[in-house]
Amino acid sequence: MSVMESTFVAAIDPVLAQSFRVSARCGCFMQAARSLNIKSTQLRKHLAQLEAHLQCSLFNHHDNGLALSREGLQLHAQLIALAHERDLPVLEQPLIRLAVAESILHDILGRDLVALLRRNASVRLDIITLDSELSLQAVSADVVVWLAGVDSPLPGPSFAVRDPQRLARLDYLPHIAKRYSRVASRPDSLDDLADFLLVQWQHDRQVDSFRPWNTLVEQRLAGVVQLHSYELMLEMIRCSACIGLLPGYMSHFDRGLIALPGLFDQPPQRQVWMAVNAQSQEEAQVQMIVELIRNTFEERREWFEN
Template structure:
């Protein structure tokens, strides 16, 4: 296989074969012999990804460390291998030669793909959407090699039937924490949630805001259907069930939030929602009875990958600790 070099280096879009009789810097004895094979793998991953950040995620190392190792490679070879274009990277002429040489000589030493353990995380849907979603996204941005299955729990039936390594669920605040259907380590209470009707600020002035059940007659109510079976939320559920008009029931949690934000509906949400979305405001005092639920976390008693599971547990605990003011 012939080595390739740019015919028009200024745009890097056209190539011609190197002359077979022409020596290149790569043909010199020992040019690559002293290079760490791991660094060669770093170089090839960057060449494929065209982005330091994506390559770092693929390799599960920090981007700063990756840049440092590749800078050392350039210094060791005495060549510039990359050029920068915005947030991406392009191979220089020497970088293209190195990449082609490794392929041609069958010396492409890809880092071995190590199978990552699959960790199953089951979470109450509202908790996943409001509290954990952002931190889980941040985890995946940092580490693209994680294998994580996220299971949404929206009812007691789904909690009983789920099979996972880590489970977060909601129960009545005064219950003894009935958990999933499999054996777990002792469950841990993470937070107590108070529930209140909410409305979007844009649709409610302070002077006209409803402050009694009778005032709700002028508003449409929206209910997330899974909450209909929750005994702890019975005061609200009774109010919705008695409605003969101006009520909408939805099966998607995100759709309920959208209807509150954009359709002047009033819906039942945890009190922390005004911290999560500054455009929503709670309406205390509408219902005489308080509505509370507790967030529980438990780890499967039969954990096969304790280190990876502990990483998820630490993330969850840190998330709740960091939002402690949401629940106080």
């Protein structure tokens, strides 16, 4: 194939042409597959079909990646010219707004959201962290995951939603790093906490069910650290011999931390709720996020069983 006629190039299957153009732009099959939201094996199949149709090789493979062959360069130029000639618009992806309680995003959903983005580089996702009741009331989103009481999702988002769905019930217990607490010296009562540094996430001061813990912290005249960062609070517990109130699943998330049961008569409880904006509930991308969240909680069901 020495010369590619524009009419011949225009007749190429649009799916194969798009696979080639994205691969040429990215210079990496894996990245191109992510951008197209398909598997790399499917992308390679498309490119093989295109090369068989054109009866030539379109790429030269090197140790540090791939480059277009002479014929590939020619085809790429023809496709770009054809796109300009047709004035083809860029396919815009809908913007999906996901609002999540900060602790749930960090501990439970973060890893699966990263995996989603690794598979689909073309997604448009706005992730909003919720760190207070005020932020929940003020947010506008397509999908919301928040923490509230066990029996009621209120207070919830202020916009119209479908019936909120319960995802999990969480018990909260004081936690300490295993390396800083031998079994014989672990505190068994509230009085035993006098010898330990306590750490509190400022957001938890607003939670009514945490009142026994919050009262204990407020009565402290020394040995208290209060933080506005959830992640930093976890790091303080891991590395500074602090004791802090955390969800009961934390030993699954970080096996270096251990719960201290029995310090309170009943562990405080909260419920994880999810709701979908009534105006965007039927959109495919919104449903994709909803299914991801449901599957994540289902896969971690043992984290929440008591």
